Amino acid sequence: MMSSSIRATLRRVTPQLIILAAVLFLNFLVFPDFFRVEFQNGRLFGNLIDVLNRGAPTALLCIGMTLVIATKGIDLSVGAVMAIAGAVAASLVVDGYSWQTALLGALAVGMLCGIWNGILVAVLRIQPIVATLVLMVAGRGIAQLVTEGTILTFVNPGLVHLGSGTVVGIPTPILIWVFLGLAVAAIVRKTALGMLIEAIGINEGSSRMAGINSRVLITSVYLISGFCAALAGVIVAADIKGADANNAGLWLELDAILAVVIGGNSLLGGRFSILASLIGALIIQSVNSVILLSGMPPEFNLVIKALIIIAILVIQSPTVKHALYIIRASAQPLPSEPVKEAKESTQ
Amino acid sequence: MKFKAMLIASAMAFVPASVMAADLTIGFSQIGSESGWRAAETTVTKQEAEKRGINLKFADAQQKQENQIKALRSFIAQGVDAILIAPVVATGWDEVLEEAKESEIPVILLDRTVDASDDLYMTAVTSDLVHEGRVAGKWLVDEMAGAKCDIVELQGTTGSSPAIDRKNGFEEGIAGSDNLKIVRSQTGDFTRSQGKVVMESFLKAVGGENICALYAHNDDMAVGAIQAIKEAGLKPGEDIKIVSIDSVPDIHLAMLEGEANATVELTPNMAGPAFDALDAYFSNGVVPPKWIQTESKLYTLKDDNKHIYETKRYLGY
Numbered sequence: 001m002m003s004s005s006i007r008a009t010l011r012r013v014t015p016q017l018i019i020l021a022a023v024l025f026l027n028f029l030v031f032p033d034f035f036r037v038e039f040q041n042g043r044l045f046g047n048l049i050d051v052l053n054r055g056a057p058t059a060l061l062c063i064g065m066t067l068v069i070a071t072k073g074i075d076l077s078v079g080a081v082m083a084i085a086g087a088v089a090a091s092l093v094v095d096g097y098s099w100q101t102a103l104l105g106a107l108a109v110g111m112l113c114g115i116w117n118g119i120l121v122a123v124l125r126i127q128p129i130v131a132t133l134v135l136m137v138a139g140r141g142i143a144q145l146v147t148e149g150t151i152l153t154f155v156n157p158g159l160v161h162l163g164s165g166t167v168v169g170i171p172t173p174i175l176i177w178v179f180l181g182l183a184v185a186a187i188v189r190k191t192a193l194g195m196l197i198e199a200i201g202i203n204e205g206s207s208r209m210a211g212i213n214s215r216v217l218i219t220s221v222y223l224i225s226g227f228c229a230a231l232a233g234v235i236v237a238a239d240i241k242g243a244d245a246n247n248a249g250l251w252l253e254l255d256a257i258l259a260v261v262i263g264g265n266s267l268l269g270g271r272f273s274i275l276a277s278l279i280g281a282l283i284i285q286s287v288n289s290v291i292l293l294s295g296m297p298p299e300f301n302l303v304i305k306a307l308i309i310i311a312i313l314v315i316q317s318p319t320v321k322h323a324l325y326i327i328r329a330s331a332q333p334l335p336s337e338p339v340k341e342a343k344e345s346t347q
Numbered sequence: 348m349k350f351k352a353m354l355i356a357s358a359m360a361f362v363p364a365s366v367m368a369a370d371l372t373i374g375f376s377q378i379g380s381e382s383g384w385r386a387a388e389t390t391v392t393k394q395e396a397e398k399r400g401i402n403l404k405f406a407d408a409q410q411k412q413e414n415q416i417k418a419l420r421s422f423i424a425q426g427v428d429a430i431l432i433a434p435v436v437a438t439g440w441d442e443v444l445e446e447a448k449e450s451e452i453p454v455i456l457l458d459r460t461v462d463a464s465d466d467l468y469m470t471a472v473t474s475d476l477v478h479e480g481r482v483a484g485k486w487l488v489d490e491m492a493g494a495k496c497d498i499v500e501l502q503g504t505t506g507s508s509p510a511i512d513r514k515n516g517f518e519e520g521i522a523g524s525d526n527l528k529i530v531r532s533q534t535g536d537f538t539r540s541q542g543k544v545v546m547e548s549f550l551k552a553v554g555g556e557n558i559c560a561l562y563a564h565n566d567d568m569a570v571g572a573i574q575a576i577k578e579a580g581l582k583p584g585e586d587i588k589i590v591s592i593d594s595v596p597d598i599h600l601a602m603l604e605g606e607a608n609a610t611v612e613l614t615p616n617m618a619g620p621a622f623d624a625l626d627a628y629f630s631n632g633v634v635p636p637k638w639i640q641t642e643s644k645l646y647t648l649k650d651d652n653k654h655i656y657e658t659k660r661y662l663g664y
Contacts, residue, residue, distance in 0.1 A: 031552060041580040047551055054544055149380050150664060151539065151567070153597065164578060240539040240571055246381065247538040292548035298505045298534035 009275065016263060016279040019312055023286040026308075031293040043166040047289060049174075055285030056173035057082070057249065059278050060232040061256035062263070063177075063184050064114075064225030066277040069260050071218050072201045072269030073121060073128035075225045078256060080139025081113045082233030082249030087146035089234045090154050090243035099158030103234060110230020111223050113139070118219030136253065143245035153242040163238025173235045177278075180231070184224070185274040194272075197221065201269025259284055262312055283312065371625065372402040374422030375618070376432040379410045383595060384615060386663030388433070388458065392618035399622055412436055419443045423450050429469075429625050431618060433457040444468060453628065457617040470624055470635040472617045476512030477519070479643045482611045483590045484520015486645055487560055490588060490608070493526055496559035499549045500532040501542055501572060503564040510534070513564045513592060530558075535568040542568030546575035555581045563591040566598035566610055573606050584608055594646055595664050599656040602648055612644040615662060 027034045027047065037046035061078045068075045085106040092102035113135060120131035146152075154160075165172045188194035199207040200214050208214050229249075237243045257267075262280035265272045287308050291301050314320055373396065380386045389405070396403035404427060406418035412435050422430050423446055430452055434440060437460065444467035447454050456471035487496070500517070503510030514532075521527040531549050535542040542563060549558065555576070563569035569591035576583040583589055583606040591598060594612035601607040624635040646655065 033551075041578075043578075045579070047548075050547055050551070054547075149386055150383050151597075164574070236540060240543060240574065242539060244539055247536070247540065289548070292533060292545060293552050295531055295533075295552065297532070298502055301505070301534065 009273075012264075012273050013276045013279055015316060016276050016283065019262070019315070020279055020283050020286065023283055023290065023308065026290050027286060027293060030290060030295075034293070039169060042169060043171065044169045047293070049171065051282060051285045051289050052174045053171040054288070055281050056177045057232040057236055057252060058255045058259055058284060059177040059281040060180065060228045060235070061225075061252060062259040062277040062281045063181055063274055064221070064228035065253075065256045065260050066263070066265060066272050066274050067184075067188070067197060067221040068128070068225050069257075069265055069267060070197050070201045070269055070272035071221055072204070073218065073221070074132065074257065074267070075117060075222060075229075076129065076132040076253050077113065077117060077135035077139055078225060078229040078232075079249035079251060079253040080136050080143070081110055081226055081229035082236060082252065083143035083243075083245050084113065084139050084146065085110045085230035085233030086237030086243040086248045087143040087152065087245050089159060090152040090237055091146055093154045093156040093159050094152060099156050099162075102156070102159055103162070106234050107227060107230045110226040110228075110233070112226070113229075114223035114226020115219060117226065118222035121222065122215040122218035140245060143243075143248070147243050147245045149245070151242045151244045155241065159234075159238050160241055161238070163235050163240070173239075176231065176235065180228070181274060181278050188274070198270050198272065201272075255284055256281075258309065262309075262316075264316060371428045371629070372404065372425075373622075373625070374404045374406065374418070374425070374427040374430045376406045376408060376415045376418040376422070376430070378408055378415075378433050378435045380407070380663075381410060383664035384593065384613065385433075387615035387659070388617060390662045391615045392431070392457075395616065395619045395622055399626075401622065408435060410435060412439060416440075416443045419447065419454075423447055423452060426450075427452060428629070430454045431457055431621055433617075434459050434461050437462045441467065453625065455621045455624065457621060465637050469628070470621075470637055470639055472621045472624075472639045472641060474613050474617075474641045474643060476509050477516035478640070479592050479611045479613065480513040480516020480518075481520040482516075482643050482645050483513075483562060483592060483609070484517040486520075486609050486611075486647070487527065487562070487588070487590055488521055488524045491524075491526060491559075493524075495526045496588075497528055497530045497553070497557055498560045498562055499546075499553065499558050500529050501535040501545060501561065501563040501568040502532060503534070503537045503568075505534045507537075510537075510564055517562055529562075535563070535571070537565050537567060539567045539571035542571030543575045544571075546572035547579075550575060550579045550581075555579050555586070558587050560588040560590065563589070566591045566593040566595045569607060569610075570597050570601060573601055577606075582606075594644075594655075594659075596656050596659040596662075597664075599646070599652040599659065602646070603652045603656065605648065609645060609647045612642075612646060614641050614644070617641060 034047045037044055037048055065075055088109045089102040089106040092105050093099060117132050117135060120126045121128050162172055167175055196212050196217060199212060200217060204214055233249060236248050259280035260277045262283055263273060263276035265277060287305055291304050375392055377389050393403060408414035415435060419430060430447060434456060440461045440463050444454060444463055448467055453469040455469050458473055460471050460473060502514060531553055533545050535545045561572055563572060569589055573583040576587055581587060589607040590609040592611045594610045598607055598610050620639050624639060627633040
């Protein structure tokens with residue numbers, strides 16, 4: 001039983017793993033020392049660790065985003081929520097509160113933002129893209145109000161540890177996103193929650209007829225998204241020891257959506273895989289790493305990124321997938337014939 | 348009109364300049380407060396006006412040109428003596444500047460220029476971005492004194508004029524010194540977090556021991572890079588020399604701890620020279636040149652960084 005479900009999961013994420021391997025190989029081509037990981041100053045040090053560490057904000061965002069998209073929604077506000085959460089955490093420690101209070105305060109504000117989005121979508125039935133756009137635009141202003149327009153710097157070692165500290169040599173952000181990713185994936189898959197979310201994404205009307213409380217569930221996925229965004233915002237602020245309301249999480253909602261799409265999840269909702277989205281986030285970070293390591297002039301950054309992403313999406317497109325399937329099928333004529341014979345024999 | 352009365356008074360030339368300025372009412376249309384520097388500019392402008400006894404009418408445009416045009420029209424209607432404006436964009440100003448000209452109200456552009464005929468405004472007070480880069484480059488040439496030095500560069504937002512000009516200026520500054528070479532150059536988008544991320548990749552791609560100096564197009568990226576250097580187990584300021592531009596309070600704090608070496612100031616005091624020009628114009632009829640360049644002052648470890656930090660931290664950066 002167990003091994004078959006693991007095999008099914010592996011089969012689901014195989015395309016993403018192949019793409020990740022290819023992009024990592026591209027990193028190796030531009031920088032031969034890419035895979036070298038050393039233990040230096042009491043922490044793991046290397047490009048591979050950077051990919052895992054720098055991918056943390058996108059990875060955290062895409063956990064919540066995957067659930068939201070599975071309900072046929074979208075959350076554009078996550079970048080702004082990051083800015084708000086970072087600002088709240090920074091201002092709390094600057095005011096003398098402990099880092100635990102600051103973290104809890106930031107997470108609470110993030111979840112509040114999520115509930116706001118959820119109510120707009122689930123209760124007032126505003127289209128998700130419009131509903132979350134409100135907070136995307138207004139959120140950054142709220143963050144600026146909290147920081148009073150400056151980069152609010154802090155030195156609280158506990159909070160800084162969340163962004164740039166290590167636990168047994170592993171950067172804390174990596175541990176946070178891996179743990180949260182596994183926890184959420186386990187919760188939705190070991191209970192019926194995942195299936196209920198998929199049901200809402202496929203057909204909300206009939207799932208409600210079947211007795212699913214779609215309002216509560218939709219609000220909850222936006223709440224989770226807000227929680228993930230707040231955690232990402234705290235990490236980003238802790239990383240630079242300051243809350244930068246203008247720039248924290250800027251355009252990161254788009255990277256998160258892209259990670260979900262690269263993860264093979266449909267924007268039309270329904271079946272989803274958090275694991276595949278997380279690999280998608282790592283693929284995006286690996287692409288960023290290629291750009292930084294290649295030493296090309298920055299004018300090429302977006303062009304290179306666009307070319308790699310287009311290649312990934314084309315390979316995943318239904319038409320190309322189908323063509324590949326036909327090629328594979330015609331290349332192996334033997335397995336198809338016994339099936340025919342078997343059919344004939346049953347007639 | 349007050350303006351004409353001024354001209355008559357200045358013809359008499361008995362009244363001292365300070366008294367002249369005291370009677371002025373000047374309108375100031377600010378873009379908004381999108382950056383710490385912008386907020387500091389607003390604070391300093393108000394301080395400079397108060398120092399001179401000028402009655403300053405302040406209007407915050409919140410990043411919108413239509414608000415600035417409205418503010419200018421309202422200043423004209425109120426019959427102010429002069430107008431200062433930090434234009435949010437370069438185009439679309441001809442009509443309202445024409446109106447100011449017809450009302451004989453001199454307009455001074457602060458910090459940015461416009462695409463309009465230069466007889467529509469009195470003068471523009473701006474910093475020379477290329478010169479800033481040049482000052483940073485020259486500092487590094489002197490600091491290295493002929494020793495071989497591989498430099499990494501953190502550029503501003505790709506395609507923005509500060510990034511282009513500060514890059515060109517620095518290259519001009521180090522031109523002719525064959526011992527200095529830029530080995531890596533990548534954008535850090537003018538932000539702390541990107542400055543840190545890109546510096547991390549520099550440290551691995553080039554090797555921390557092979558980098559002799561960092562040139563960052565603004566202080567925020569340098570502050571981010573300093574953290575990356577520390578996390579890589581190197582000493583910023585010693586193992587890697589750091590020179591950047593803007594002179595924000597936090598870089599002076601880093602210099603105080605010896606973690607950064609030099610910064611070139613983009614002064615938030617654009618209004619001071621503008622008020623001086625207006626003063627000279629109203630009291631002696633001196634027409635200023637079309638461009639007043641602000642000083643690009645270099646601060647190093649020799650300066651009293653503690654004092655600079657203390658004075659700057661309350662300006663709103």
